[in-house]
Amino acid sequence: MKELFLLAAVICFGMAILKFYSARMGRSTSAPQDAGNSRAAISAEEAKERLEANPDAILLDVRTQEEYDGGHxxxxVCFPNEDILPELPLPFEKDAEILVYCHSGRRSAEAAEKLKHMGYTNVADFGGIRDWPYETTTD
Structure with a gap:
């Protein structure tokens, strides 16, 4: 009887863990981008258009300084993702247009999400520099 009770408890605990993780995965990967969401994923082409249309837009490279120095x-502006912390707000207005990129898109998505939670309202993530078909520089 004890073994049966223990087995039922383990099964219930396992089901609860599965439900928790599947809910988290569904929320983070399939959440639709809507007008109320301050972080949007855009293409490199759209990022270039936005930069041309708004010379005051902030282009934020969230790679390391070494990666930035190798070509950007x-x-x-280089501001590594690891340095974006809620207790150290960025020197930008909360409603400034901020376009974020990294190498492949993982860190830029993370940085954009952090910025959103810090209260920045106009953040767009265009992924990685490896998908940027336009000019880069080492200056």
């Missing part, structure tokens, strides 16, 4: 998009 002209006009980009």
């Amino acid at each position: 998009i002209p006009g980009a």
